[in-house]
Amino acid sequence: MSVDTTASATATNDLSSFWMPFTANRQFKSAPRMLTRAKGMFYETSEGRPVLDGTAGLWCCNAGHGDPRIVSAIQNQAAELDYAPAFQMGHPLAFTLASRLAQLMPGDLNRVFFTNSGSESVDTALKIALAYHRVRGEATRTRLIGRERGYHGVGFGGISVGGIVNNRRFFGSLLNGVDHMRHTHQPELNAFTRGQPEHGAELADDLERIVALHGAETIAAVIVEPMAGSTGVLMPPKGYLERLRSICDKYGILLIFDEVITGFGRLGSSFAVERFGVIPDLVTTAKGITSGTVPMGAVFARDGIYDAFMHGAPNAIELFHGYTYSAHPLACAAALATLDIYRDDKLFERADSLAQYWEDAAFSLKGISNVVDIRTMGLIAGIELSSRPGAIGERAFEAFLKCYDKGVMIRTTGDIIALSPPLIIEKEHIDQIFNTLAEVLPTIA
Ligand SMILES: Cc1ncc(COP(=O)(O)O)c(C=O)c1O
Secondary structure: OOOOOOOOHHOOOOOOOOOOOOOOOHHHHHHOOEEEEEEEEEEOOOOOEEEEEEOHHHHHOOOHHHHHHHHHHHHHHHHHHOOOOOOOOOOOOHHHHHHHHHHHOOOOOEEEEOOOOHHHHHHHHHHHHHHHHHHHOOOOOOOEEEOOOOOOOOOOHHHHOOOOOHOOOOOOOOOOOOOEHHHHHHHHHHHOEOOOOOOHHHHHHHHHHHHHHOOHHEEEEEEOOOOOOOOOOOOOOHHHHHHHHHHHHOOOOEEEEOOOOOOOOOOOOOOOOHHHOOOEEEEOOOOOHOOOOOOOEEEEEEEHHHHHHHOOOOOOOOOOOOOOOOOHHHHHHHHHHHHHHHHHOHHHHHHHHHHHHHHHHHOOOOOOOOOOEEEEOOOOOEEEEEEEEOOOOOOOOOHHHHHHHHOOOOOOOOEEEEOOOOOOOOHHHHHHHHHHHHHHHHOOO
């Protein structure tokens, strides 16, 4: 029996069953914002209204929407090989994709473990870190260190090392043996900085405090977002990541960069690893790897980490970890087509060349009442609003609703507006985003 997926068959007035993620369900269901199509830089709503995508979906559609090269790659792959197990079996695209990714990633981060999301990439990286120390005979290294305000997805590993209070407080005691460094947001020193802030490199020394407290021999890994996205776009202070790297080296602690947002061109470079010139031991990615078309994530590990596992009986499984959909053929096909587009259309270079225009447009909002900070890098911007007393997030949410009504999709976290458009954006779209915000923000009391 074929399934009728025509618009009339799927149109429904009953919104009750779908428990929407990270959503004010009652608010949404009372006034739905329904997206039904997407092409290039625009979504189309169920009323047929275009909405400019100022956020690349959820920081993921870096190649824009509906590129026929990705669409046909997925279609063809579905017909050719719909699924193949990745446990004790392989299919060629998985190996090709891993090699292509390794070529794109700087340094010796050449080994690629496939997952289906950023959250799974984070759990995978944390597990690899723990297992790595154990296979090398350092089984006391079990502590995982995150950072306040960090976002590493929603698995128990990710929320444990994460530092966003509402993502943690409802879910019990989380993983034990986790500690957090201080966050790097110092608006009193760094407000309205273009690019990396001057102040805050010394905040990396907070890791020294944690080492002194617990003992280096108990610590497996430190995970940070090189640019913290979901907490509201916090750039790393100048020298901060370098300092973190050297403290990790000093104590034999693995450094994990969570590049789920910063990977694949967002900062005008392949990865933050390239942009900041700091090589961590593991890198987590997802989102832009397939330009958001098919769920996929990937963890990059340095050669030495992979090599540490390649011992023991040759027929023995070296790492007891993996997902049914690791290296799913449709995701691999989508990722390979996406990487071709990034290369052929020079989208990372494009993001870099538009960054100045983007930054100037963002900073044109300076001076509007309630705008207390603006932060930019590559094709990303954070616009921080002061909060209404006792009503954190309301101002920004109002801006979100008003921008949507005016045909621009923005994203908010607390009272911070986070912008991250597809890398195919044109200057006229940049103007539309910031002109709309310039109209909307002064109307919000
Ligand atoms: C830095 C970072 N890590 C992990 C995740 C989780 O990714 P996912 O929602 O695909 O699980 C996100 C999502 O925004 C993220 O920004």
